[in-house]
Amino acid sequence: MFCFQCEQTAGGKGCAGKAGVCGKQDHTALLQDELTGALIGLARAAYGKNTGPTVSRAIIEGLFTTVTNVNFSDEAIRQQVSRVRKEINALGGGAEYPMPSLWNDNEDIRSLKSLILFGIRGMAAYAYHALILGFTDNEVNAFFIKALNAIGENLKMEELLPLVTETGRVNLKCMELLDRTNTETYGTPKPVTVPLAIEKGPFIVVSGHDLHDLKQLLDQTEGKGVNIYTHGEMLPAHGYPELKKYTHLKGNFGTAWQSQQKEFDNIPAPVLFTTNCLMPVKDSYADRVFTTALVAFPGLAHIGEDKNFSPVINRALELGGILRTVP
Ligand code: SF4
Known part of the structure; x- marks a missing residue:
């Protein structure tokens, strides 16, 4: 197998062999690459257009699905791929990106694009938790499309570097969004003592x-x-x-x-x-x-x-x- 989905990857170079560091199998890692390539296709189709909430939701859930310890089910990942393809077709089509193009690229380009990809995957987790409680942010949603589209483009180092810093800035905005979501929904958190005893009963x-x-x-x-x-x-x-x-x-x-x-x-x-x-x-x-x-x-x-x-x-x-x- 080869998997470079996350920063936990073996030796910083990619999980290979029978299974990855997280226990992921080769077929699942390949499907996650397929899903990422489809998400880049969706971003290409959506870039510069005024797209609706179903596109943002498909992108956020698709990216979150590929975070390391979330989804090990080929069937569930295939369902995400089909859903993304439906969104691509609804927008008139967009070429999916073959992920080996990224993995085989020049090491500087590969590193910068990976940094952006890992960054937006983590950001998607925050955005998802906000979204299910009814909170969303247009700048964050637009950045998912911009960043995914950029990963599929033939860009130089000097074009990718500002995108890396923008990923960090938008990521903080997304954390703010989730903080506001949680505090407005569940109140401002306070320090509390948490018991560790397990009480009798189910x-x-x-x-x-x-x-x-x-x-x-x-x-x-x-x-x-x-x-x-x-x-x-x-x-x-x-x-x-x-x-x-x-x-x-x-x-x-x-x-x-x-x-x-x-x-x-x-x-x-x-x-x-x-x-x-x-x-x-x-x-x-x-x-x-x-x-x-x-x-x-x-x-x-x-x-x-x-x-x-x-x-x-x-x-x-x-x-x-x-x-x-x-x-
Ligand atoms: S997702 Fe799992 S298999 Fe893939 S690089 Fe990360 S630790 Fe390795």
């Missing part, structure tokens, strides 16, 4: 960054005797007053995302992966893991757009949680 562990998914799960578990614990990147959720107010949001389970394979091995509870941070799942706990939104892994149960978390809640009740509080 529980669900929630990982990833998606506060909207967490809120919907909290609403659906209210009064059902199922406690909720954050894991890894979901820890900051406790600081937001509108999430903290749920008394069954009990605390944090475990440590950081990279410890998930060890920490989820034996717990009598399901784990919900919202956006990002999924590592290849071991057989020992695969029947207790659920994904949602853009996160997907072959064979794992996926909660669809209706956000009906009943299968996760029922699994928590079935597993029963722990018998006595663990300090």
Whole structure:
């Protein structure tokens, strides 16, 4: 395989061999390249036009899908490719970009274009979380198109360098957008003490960054005797007053995302992966893991757009949680 999707790539040169550093397989990496090439085609078709929200959404979700620990499912990535192609056709067509043209380019050009590509992938994650809560920014959306289009162009170093700095500037704007989204939706975060004890009874562990998914799960578990614990990147959720107010949001389970394979091995509870941070799942706990939104892994149960978390809640009740509080 060859994969150069992210900065974690082996030796800074590209993951090769049987699987990548993140556990991605060669066929999945190829499909992610295909999706990126299709997104460049969409940007070419959209560049200079007044396009609508479906184009921005396809770009944001497509880019976020290619972030390292988000999506390992060939089927889900193929669906994203078809959706992007539909948008290209609706705009009258746009040539997709063969990613080997980037990987085989002169090293300075390849480096600058990769920096832009990795930058907008991360930015897409912020933009996605804002978008699902109804917040968006025209400059950020226009920059996704500009940057993707530039990656497909035959540009010189002096033309790409200003784009790299612009990627940094727009990225900060996108972070501001997400900060405003979260504070206007869930209140201004405050420092809080987060309990690490796991209380007796059924529980669900929630990982990833998606506060909207967490809120919907909290609403659906209210009064059902199922406690909720954050894991890894979901820890900051406790600081937001509108999430903290749920008394069954009990605390944090475990440590950081990279410890998930060890920490989820034996717990009598399901784990919900919202956006990002999924590592290849071991057989020992695969029947207790659920994904949602853009996160997907072959064979794992996926909660669809209706956000009906009943299968996760029922699994928590079935597993029963722990018998006595663990300090
Ligand atoms: S996405 Fe995974 S396989 Fe690809 S470069 Fe990053 S770590 Fe390697």
